[in-house]
Amino acid sequence: MTIQFSTKVLPDSDFKGPKAAAAICGLSGDCLILGYRQSELSQLQALDDLLGGAIAQARNLGDLDGKAGACTLLRSNHAWALSRVRLKRILLVGLGDKESLTDFAKIARSALKQVSGGAIESVLWHTASFLGKQKANQSPVALRERVHLLAQIVGDQVYRFGVRQDQFKTKPVEKADSLKEFTFITSTKQASLMKSAVREGAALVEGMNLTKDLGNLPPNVCTPTFLAHTAQNLSKKSSLKVQVFGEKQIEALGMGSFLAVAKGSETPPQFIIMRHDGGRANEEPIVIVGKGITFDTGGISLKPGEAMDEMKYDMCGAASVFGAMHAVSILNLKKNVIGVVPTCENMPSGRATRPGDIVKSMSGQTIEVLNTDAEGRLILCDALTYVERFKPKAVIDVATLTGACIIALGHVHSGLFSDDEALVKDLTKAGHQSLDTVWRLPLDAAYQEQLKSNFADMANIGGRPAGSVTAACFLSRFAEKFRWAHLDIAGTAWKSGVAKGATGRPVPLLLSFLLDQ
Ligand code: BES
Ligand code: MN
Ligand code: ZN
Numbered sequence: 001m002t003i004q005f006s007t008k009v010l011p012d013s014d015f016k017g018p019k020a021a022a023a024i025c026g027l028s029g030d031c032l033i034l035g036y037r038q039s040e041l042s043q044l045q046a047l048d049d050l051l052g053g054a055i056a057q058a059r060n061l062g063d064l065d066g067k068a069g070a071c072t073l074l075r076s077n078h079a080w081a082l083s084r085v086r087l088k089r090i091l092l093v094g095l096g097d098k099e100s101l102t103d104f105a106k107i108a109r110s111a112l113k114q115v116s117g118g119a120i121e122s123v124l125w126h127t128a129s130f131l132g133k134q135k136a137n138q139s140p141v142a143l144r145e146r147v148h149l150l151a152q153i154v155g156d157q158v159y160r161f162g163v164r165q166d167q168f169k170t171k172p173v174e175k176a177d178s179l180k181e182f183t184f185i186t187s188t189k190q191a192s193l194m195k196s197a198v199r200e201g202a203a204l205v206e207g208m209n210l211t212k213d214l215g216n217l218p219p220n221v222c223t224p225t226f227l228a229h230t231a232q233n234l235s236k237k238s239s240l241k242v243q244v245f246g247e248k249q250i251e252a253l254g255m256g257s258f259l260a261v262a263k264g265s266e267t268p269p270q271f272i273i274m275r276h277d278g279g280r281a282n283e284e285p286i287v288i289v290g291k292g293i294t295f296d297t298g299g300i301s302l303k304p305g306e307a308m309d310e311m312k313y314d315m316c317g318a319a320s321v322f323g324a325m326h327a328v329s330i331l332n333l334k335k336n337v338i339g340v341v342p343t344c345e346n347m348p349s350g351r352a353t354r355p356g357d358i359v360k361s362m363s364g365q366t367i368e369v370l371n372t373d374a375e376g377r378l379i380l381c382d383a384l385t386y387v388e389r390f391k392p393k394a395v396i397d398v399a400t401l402t403g404a405c406i407i408a409l410g411h412v413h414s415g416l417f418s419d420d421e422a423l424v425k426d427l428t429k430a431g432h433q434s435l436d437t438v439w440r441l442p443l444d445a446a447y448q449e450q451l452k453s454n455f456a457d458m459a460n461i462g463g464r465p466a467g468s469v470t471a472a473c474f475l476s477r478f479a480e481k482f483r484w485a486h487l488d489i490a491g492t493a494w495k496s497g498v499a500k501g502a503t504g505r506p507v508p509l510l511l512s513f514l515l516d517q
Helices: 016-027 039-051 055-060 078-082 101-115 140-158 192-218 226-237 249-253 256-262 308-331 377-389 402-410 421-434 445-453 467-476 506-514
Strands: 004-007 031-036 071-076 089-094 122-126 179-188 241-245 269-276 286-288 292-296 335-345 358-360 365-369 394-399 414-417 439-440 484-488
Touching: 004 192, 016 039, 031 039, 031 101, 039 055, 055 071, 055 089, 071 140, 078 421, 089 101, 089 179, 101 140, 122 484, 140 179, 140 192, 140 421, 192 226, 192 308, 226 269, 226 308, 226 335, 249 256, 249 365, 256 335, 256 358, 256 377, 256 421, 256 467, 269 308, 286 308, 286 377, 308 335, 308 394, 308 506, 335 377, 377 394, 377 506, 394 421, 394 506, 402 414, 402 467, 414 421, 414 467, 421 439, 421 484, 421 506, 445 467, 467 484
Parallel strands: 004 179, 031 089, 031 122, 122 179, 286 335, 286 394, 292 335, 394 484, 414 439
Antiparallel strands: 071 089, 241 269, 269 335, 358 365, 414 484
């Protein structure tokens, strides 16, 4: 069960004046969420008349201080019944004097916490009351991005792992959230804009849920084969055309670098292609490539044991490609988009690649594997060579590529690497719009020096300094034939500790980018 998003048109969707107040009160639902500024509380007078003075009472008690995110819950009583108010609750949410998208997100998160996890099943969101005072914050663009963001926040709030899929706990403790319906109240004027924005927001949540589920699944379930089946199942119910290559075909394609990583595992690698042909037949596609290491032990260059379980998340790049493609197909975007996922395990064994081994990539370039734990770039480089055949308009790869990226950027921004200024601009903008932000790191030729090998065309590591940059430099050698950007999501794809779980990032960024293309 996922949450249902919808819109409801109220011709007079403001809350000022008796007519508007009556319209609001005619709505039925478990809770109406209404934003207010303290300086404008008098505008709620007409509404309060119907509520028997509940707002005035709260104000007199000092409960409506208007601080950003401060919430006051009013419950239906005798007076509401007398004036035929059908709403069961009204949540008044202070807006402070903040206007930015980040402030809006904070305020919305605090409002959503109040209505989630209890008895409330249906929520009505009074869109107009949350719009900023500045003109820029009332524009159609601002409205659309706020709807997407709100859907994302609602989706995060109600997401539970295992409720939607297999349950791994024999005694379930994680109940589904009570919240089932989320309705955006809109004016007639904005109805069509709101409808399409809400539809996009709902697709975003579907995509993110898929990304989170795949990330959170244990590595003995979410294997390369499982990912291939997931893609095939998606294709049965959607526009996606799916192709899967097994070991033999990967070999025939000459992907020696990808196979060098897969060799140590008992589980065979898979190469997954998902196509959404929503554009003209001859239109160049946008290609997204995701790192799909379903478990990264480090291989012979074995990782230390601490928190190694989190290396099940080393397929979060792939999971985000699944999520983005799922959303794209739900929306039936009028564009050609192709998702590509090389997937395997990185395991130590008698058949595993050794440090010092030299392998030949599909591009013909040879690689000296100095550290088998730098495996992401080894599978991605062959995928990048493969996608040349699509003559892409742009290629974006997404990978939990380097621990060094967490040291550089923490868990706030994903690392962005590209020499294409237009792509950098578009991805940065998409990040700001969705609050799924990126920060650009360098890709200068000077760093390429660190990848020199005495025995092959290049080494697969460049030493500790600027580890994320040299990883990106390695990939750049396989991306010379198209416009390309690389996203390192090592710090943003999942959370550790008590809140351990996949975040669904960077699906909001990718979808926002694709919608704007
Ligand atoms: N999947 C890891 C990167 C990673 C580590 C992401 C921890 C998130 C948390 C990647 O395959 C890896 O092991 N990278 C090495 C590269 C090094 C050997 C040059 C790393 O970051 O230590
Ligand atoms: Mn690794
Ligand atoms: Zn890895």
